[in-house]
Every structure is written in C-alpha cells, then in structure tokens.
Amino acid sequence: MEIVVGIDVSKDRLDVHVLPSGEAFSVGNDHAGMEDLARRLAAFSPTAIGLEATGGYEQLAVATLASAGLSVVVVNPAQVRAFANALGKRAKTDPIDAAVIAAFIAATKPELRPLRDAETRTLADLVTRRRQIVQMIVAEENRARTVNARQAQKSIKRLLAALRRELESLDADLDDHIRKSPLWRVREKLLSSVPGIGPTVARTMIAEMPELGSLGRRQIAALAGLAPWTRQSGRWRGKSFIGGGRSRVRAVLFMAALVAIRHNPVLKAFRDRLVEVGKPKIVAVVAVMRKLLTILNAIIRDQKPWQTA
Known part of the structure; x- marks a missing residue:
C-alpha cells in the first residue's frame, strides 16, 4: 500500500496530511519542527511527500526531508488549486490544503527528480540576489528621472552607488563560485558559445x-x-x-x-x-x-x- 504525504507550508508552520490513513498534524516551520517532521514521517516510510512552491518558505522542509532520505516533490500551486476545484473543494484552510496536496500527489504521481545539491542551491541564491539588486537599480534609475528635489536626487545617487558596489561584489562571488566547479566552468563556456547567451543567462x-x-x-x-x-x-x-x-x-x-x-x-x-x-x-x-x-x-x-x- 502506497503512503503519500501532503504538506501545506506557511511562514510559521507546516500542516501535514497522510494518505490513506488520514492522520493529520502540524509542526513549526523552524529547525526544531523540521527534526520532528522528519522523524514522524520516516516512521510512515512514504512513497512520496508533496509540498507546494511558496516562494522559499518550503526550502527548509525540502532540504531536511531530502537529507533524511525521504522522497520529496515540489508541486505547482496553480495545478493543486485546479485539482481542488475539480474535486469541488471550495473551502480553503491549511489542513484542507494539506489533504488536497496529498490527494493530488496520489492521483497524478508526479515524477520525483533529484534535488539540487547544496552548492547548486547556493549558486541559485546568488543568481536570485543578483537579479533583485538589478531590479532595485532599475527602480532607482526610474525614480531619478521623475524626482526634482536636490536632496532626493542626492539620496538616489548615494543608493545607486551602494547598489552598484553590491552588484560588483555579487558578480565577484558568482565568479568565485563558478570557478570552484570544473563542471560549471565547462557548462558556462558551452552555453555562452551561443550568440545571445551571456554570463547571467x-x-x-x-x-x-x-x-x-x-x-x-x-x-x-x-x-x-x-x-x-x-x-x-x-x-x-x-x-x-x-x-x-x-x-x-x-x-x-x-x-x-x-x-x-x-x-x-x-x-x-x-x-x-x-x-x-x-x-x-x-x-x-x-x-x-x-x-x-x-x-x-x-x-x-x-x-x-x-x-x-
């Protein structure tokens, strides 16, 4: 008998639903809660554990469960909501969402892919942070075009200078990170050989x-x-x-x-x-x-x- 687990993730807690037993519980979204979660789920020996992508709140749970040798899959929230609508489940609470996620995993059996290793996750975090800094630079440059007050212009210039220094620092960190891995160096060179593909892409x-x-x-x-x-x-x-x-x-x-x-x-x-x-x-x-x-x-x-x- 296959055992499937659905987990609804929020900033402060995780709601868990186990199929087919229907057992439900919640834990804190912190290191102590993760240890408790991994211990309790390991006892079930689940075939698959499903969590929705929630903008980063799920990362600690995914990393903890994967390191415990449990099969984890991160699913698209829009697909889960469409599945819930098809089942006629209009109510939306965290425990209900956890049950819906478990039912979605059991019905669709999504492919379980290997999770990215710690080094690749670090690289992804650096790339994400670089993108955020670039977005802030663009926003400040746009403000500079519309602000007339001299004091405001000075503030924008100071912030832009700081953001550009941070961008240079992040680019240096990315260069160091890429150089640590011969495989990544080769991949970057291969991808960058295509006209239109620069280092950021x-x-x-x-x-x-x-x-x-x-x-x-x-x-x-x-x-x-x-x-x-x-x-x-x-x-x-x-x-x-x-x-x-x-x-x-x-x-x-x-x-x-x-x-x-x-x-x-x-x-x-x-x-x-x-x-x-x-x-x-x-x-x-x-x-x-x-x-x-x-x-x-x-x-x-x-x-x-x-x-x-």
Whole structure:
C-alpha cells in the first residue's frame, strides 16, 4: 500500500496530511519542527511527500526531508488549486490544503527528480540576489528621472552607488563560485558559445535548470513552462498558451531570445520566417525561446559548443 504525504507550508508552520490513513498534524516551520517532521514521517516510510512552491518558505522542509532520505516533490500551486476545484473543494484552510496536496500527489504521481545539491542551491541564491539588486537599480534609475528635489536626487545617487558596489561584489562571488566547479566552468563556456547567451543567462540556467542535457526537448520545454497548452473541445479550438514550470528560467530566456533575434543569424531567420507566415511577434519570440532552450539542452548533452554551420 502506497503512503503519500501532503504538506501545506506557511511562514510559521507546516500542516501535514497522510494518505490513506488520514492522520493529520502540524509542526513549526523552524529547525526544531523540521527534526520532528522528519522523524514522524520516516516512521510512515512514504512513497512520496508533496509540498507546494511558496516562494522559499518550503526550502527548509525540502532540504531536511531530502537529507533524511525521504522522497520529496515540489508541486505547482496553480495545478493543486485546479485539482481542488475539480474535486469541488471550495473551502480553503491549511489542513484542507494539506489533504488536497496529498490527494493530488496520489492521483497524478508526479515524477520525483533529484534535488539540487547544496552548492547548486547556493549558486541559485546568488543568481536570485543578483537579479533583485538589478531590479532595485532599475527602480532607482526610474525614480531619478521623475524626482526634482536636490536632496532626493542626492539620496538616489548615494543608493545607486551602494547598489552598484553590491552588484560588483555579487558578480565577484558568482565568479568565485563558478570557478570552484570544473563542471560549471565547462557548462558556462558551452552555453555562452551561443550568440545571445551571456554570463547571467548561462549561470541562471546552470543554477535553475540542472536537468539541462539529461532530458528530451519536450521534457525540458515542459520543465521550463514553455510547452504550449492546447485548449480544444469538439470542433472548437482555443488559443494555445504557456505557463507553469520555472518562471526564472523563462524570464532569462525571454531576454536572451530578444538579444538572439538581433545577433544570432540562425534564430533571427527562424523568427523572421514565423512572422512572415503571419505569426504574432510575441508568439514568434516564445518560439525562439523554446528553440533556444532546445539548442542549449543539446549543447550540454553533446558537450559541443555552438556552431554556425
């Protein structure tokens, strides 16, 4: 008999539901609570433990359970909510959500992928922090264009100077982190060989998509949320759309696709052909993102840099 566990994560606590027994309990979202959680769940020997992605609150639980040798999967909250709606469960409380997550895992049996190791998680944290600093710099630069008071302008300049120093420091930390791993150095060089892929994109792909090179093109596209979803019923066909997956990967691929359309002759020609046959420009850009991801996946798989011929 398979035992499945659903965990609803909040800032301060975790609500747990075990199937098929229906046992439920909660623990604190802190180190003491994690030790208690790992001990209690190990006694069940669960087939799978599911948690929703909650913007980082789930990371301590995921790391603790994985290090205890338990099978953990992080699921998309939107998919769980759609599953709950299909079951007619309109009520929403933390214990109910934990039960819904457990039922979702039991019904869909999502693939259990190896979790990123500590070094890769550290790299991902550095990449994320760099992105946050860049966003703050852009926000302050935009404020500088609209503020007239001299004192406010001075404040913005001081903050921008501090943010730019922090950005330089983070870039140095990222360089050091990449240099520690011969595998990462090789991967960064391979990925950066593609016109349109710079160090930031390459490092984000290494940190956020460690499966690169080990999956097929359809699987890697689905993992990034770039596989089109088709809506069809009888003769009616709705527009296809993308979603889910890893939003950070999609964000950097979008910027990389815009650069590649200008500087990568192969991808520029691919985009131009789509536009010529009537595809909307944004649809063409998404297609370039998907093709670019497929190229990066093949480059890591084959360990061969970009070749124009």
